[in-house]
Amino acid sequence: MSEARYVVAVRALCDFTAKQGDLDLRFTPGPSAQEGIAGHIEVATRRGAGYEAEVSLSGSFGPLLVRGRADGYDPVRNRLEEVKTFRGDLSRMPDNHRHLHWAQVRIYGHLLCQSRNLSELQLALVYYDIGKQKETLLTEYATAGMLQQFFEQQCGRFLAWAEQEMAHRLTRDEQLAGLRFPHVDFRPGQRALAEAVYKGASSGRCLLAQAPTGIGKTIGTLFPLLKASPAQRLDKLFFLSAKTSGRALALDALTQIRRSEPALPLRVLEMVARDKACEHPDKACNGESCPLAQGFYDRLPQARAAAVAAAFDGAMDREGLRAVAAAHQVCPYYLSQEMAQWADVIVGDYNYYFDLGAMLHGMSVANQWRVGVLVDEAHNMIERARKMYSAEMAQGQLKALRQAAPVSLKRTLDRVNRQWNALYKVQQDEYQRYPDLPEAFLGALQQAVADITDYMVEHPAAMDSQLQGFYFDALHFTRMAELFDKHSLFDVTVQGGYGATLCIRNIVPAPFLAPRFAAAHSTVLFSATLSPWHFYSDTLGMPADTAWVDVPSPFAAEQLSVRLVTGISTRFQQRDNSLSPIVDLIAQQYRLQAGNYLAFFSSYDYLQKVAGLFAERYPEIPLWQQARRMDEHEREAFLARFTESSQGVGFAVLGGAFAEGIDLPGARLIGAFIATLGLPQINPVNEQIMRQMEQTFGNGYDCTYLFPGMQKVVQAAGRVIRTREDRGVVYLIDDRFARREVRQLLPQWWRIDA
Numbered sequence: 001m002s003e004a005r006y007v008v009a010v011r012a013l014c015d016f017t018a019k020q021g022d023l024d025l026r027f028t029p030g031p032s033a034q035e036g037i038a039g040h041i042e043v044a045t046r047r048g049a050g051y052e053a054e055v056s057l058s059g060s061f062g063p064l065l066v067r068g069r070a071d072g073y074d075p076v077r078n079r080l081e082e083v084k085t086f087r088g089d090l091s092r093m094p095d096n097h098r099h100l101h102w103a104q105v106r107i108y109g110h111l112l113c114q115s116r117n118l119s120e121l122q123l124a125l126v127y128y129d130i131g132k133q134k135e136t137l138l139t140e141y142a143t144a145g146m147l148q149q150f151f152e153q154q155c156g157r158f159l160a161w162a163e164q165e166m167a168h169r170l171t172r173d174e175q176l177a178g179l180r181f182p183h184v185d186f187r188p189g190q191r192a193l194a195e196a197v198y199k200g201a202s203s204g205r206c207l208l209a210q211a212p213t214g215i216g217k218t219i220g221t222l223f224p225l226l227k228a229s230p231a232q233r234l235d236k237l238f239f240l241s242a243k244t245s246g247r248a249l250a251l252d253a254l255t256q257i258r259r260s261e262p263a264l265p266l267r268v269l270e271m272v273a274r275d276k277a278c279e280h281p282d283k284a285c286n287g288e289s290c291p292l293a294q295g296f297y298d299r300l301p302q303a304r305a306a307a308v309a310a311a312f313d314g315a316m317d318r319e320g321l322r323a324v325a326a327a328h329q330v331c332p333y334y335l336s337q338e339m340a341q342w343a344d345v346i347v348g349d350y351n352y353y354f355d356l357g358a359m360l361h362g363m364s365v366a367n368q369w370r371v372g373v374l375v376d377e378a379h380n381m382i383e384r385a386r387k388m389y390s391a392e393m394a395q396g397q398l399k400a401l402r403q404a405a406p407v408s409l410k411r412t413l414d415r416v417n418r419q420w421n422a423l424y425k426v427q428q429d430e431y432q433r434y435p436d437l438p439e440a441f442l443g444a445l446q447q448a449v450a451d452i453t454d455y456m457v458e459h460p461a462a463m464d465s466q467l468q469g470f471y472f473d474a475l476h477f478t479r480m481a482e483l484f485d486k487h488s489l490f491d492v493t494v495q496g497g498y499g500a501t502l503c504i505r506n507i508v509p510a511p512f513l514a515p516r517f518a519a520a521h522s523t524v525l526f527s528a529t530l531s532p533w534h535f536y537s538d539t540l541g542m543p544a545d546t547a548w549v550d551v552p553s554p555f556a557a558e559q560l561s562v563r564l565v566t567g568i569s570t571r572f573q574q575r576d577n578s579l580s581p582i583v584d585l586i587a588q589q590y591r592l593q594a595g596n597y598l599a600f601f602s603s604y605d606y607l608q609k610v611a612g613l614f615a616e617r618y619p620e621i622p623l624w625q626q627a628r629r630m631d632e633h634e635r636e637a638f639l640a641r642f643t644e645s646s647q648g649v650g651f652a653v654l655g656g657a658f659a660e661g662i663d664l665p666g667a668r669l670i671g672a673f674i675a676t677l678g679l680p681q682i683n684p685v686n687e688q689i690m691r692q693m694e695q696t697f698g699n700g701y702d703c704t705y706l707f708p709g710m711q712k713v714v715q716a717a718g719r720v721i722r723t724r725e726d727r728g729v730v731y732l733i734d735d736r737f738a739r740r741e742v743r744q745l746l747p748q749w750w751r752i753d754a
């Protein structure tokens, strides 16, 4: 029988054993991934013939298998090189970064000596300045014996931890293989969903799952993926959701699963955004500014062990991790990043896996993890992904910054401003799309980024939020400019006295997301509204063999009376004519059956007009209105009016806070009126999106207007029937609901009454 193995990447090993001192983000942001790759290639091409780049190495220490790829080996000089790209002043790089880099190259050094029978070696840290394209070399000589001693010392420090990890995974996987569903039985539809997820995971395919509300999708996807994990040798699961409520449901479901008999040792980590987790928002992330960054790596081992020990009480959710961090005086946000390495299930926002520099994707690739990914409420993915891969800069921000910027940055910012003005000097219309990116402007912006980087490095304490905000926007803009292609467009919107807003607007995120799907063993996108599925799979870049399941609804057609009101047009031009018949319709239904209703409109203006007339004509019927920019407390108060015994009509906006993700079962909601097709507004931006979608997929109008609109309609109507006991009515108000192509997008279980 072969000895159990624990595989660890060189980088991960050194992160564990050789990090010390303060957490210090002053030498960041570092180069982007693309810049890093380009820097490595540049260094390699400067070397002579015979130079070996990307040398795969591995070696053992007891049960540990340590592996990785050294950046380069020059056999003529007998020199092993570790390349690090950077920006700014190298002398300001914190000592502990250098310490870590030496540890990495020494480990590679040992592995190389061992594999090639070398008795000694020159080790080099090659620091490559991305801006100046200059190398700085630090070298040392080491004998094979010295390197072996270092390797064994580092592995020795990691061994005890690796052994408890192996024991944890063994127990975890044994129990997962025999895991039982935490409820007496599956709900109708839940089993079909669970089977599809299990099959997807077992065959290593992606899955798009449309499954109705109320069947328990969260546990219906988590359970089968966990159960499939041991056979598929999955290292981790990521549950990603667009909303806090979705993440809370996942944490609850995982608590139920963990409480199985015997208790399942599953480490569940909740990832929270930095601004929500930070204990000192007025400070910077370095030891001189923040007490929780000072000595962070010295206290991390104890905090890490405590977090793992407490994980079985759910202590790796936001509050639990915060308590552990407080007990050990370390930053909770960076502790959560560290714990991602050791968690079994990670619950967080989409961006942790899908955005440009996504942490979980980066870790998965670097550590060669086999991961299963669940994407909750996936109908949000297209819009969210487009935002992740778009970049926008408003000139008003630059103008304000120029007033307050440090003197040394004035020239560079003025140059950006001049190029910015030149961009729209002859632009006739308020909005215009341009076929190419503005090279001169980008040159000025890149120079400004380099100058601000130098300034930041020299004045780490002097960074204000305005400068920082501009800097990050400019950095993102230049990065998206490097990746500009047919998937995106560039446009300029002139805003009167405020200058112009520039946007690199992603339309088809597929080229960016396809590698994310490819990096996961299996990804499941699920939602109540994913029709037509090819629109989602094509736009998101899912693999060609992606499976599709449309889980039948557990609800009977008799539960929901769907009525088409096609004698009314809700188009903008006919809107005023629609007010009177709509208020009469609502009142008529209310008089027929008093209870709680929601009425949805395409805009606040429309909502206010209908609500105003309704209040005037039917003052005896209670009426509640959604207001613009309601905070969480106000939203809760709005929903709290819908009780088992209340009666009234709530007026809300389609696509807004009350049109999806809310649960009003039983008498809390007995009907909905939807006075719109939900089509996005026709404006120059959407018209350009339509053209781009037409060029890419051939059905630009449907992809831009009809599919997103109807997705919102079905989500809103889905608020009415939440359980098999519910009964209700939905009125779809607009003449276009009579069209075949529109009705085809309604759920199959609905029966149209009239």
Ligand code: SF4
Pocket (backbone or CB within 6 Å): 023, 274, 277, 278, 279, 280, 281, 283, 284, 285, 286, 290, 291, 292, 293, 331, 332, 333, 334
């Ligand atoms: S507590 Fe806040 S300021 Fe301090 S290290 Fe953490 S995130 Fe940075």
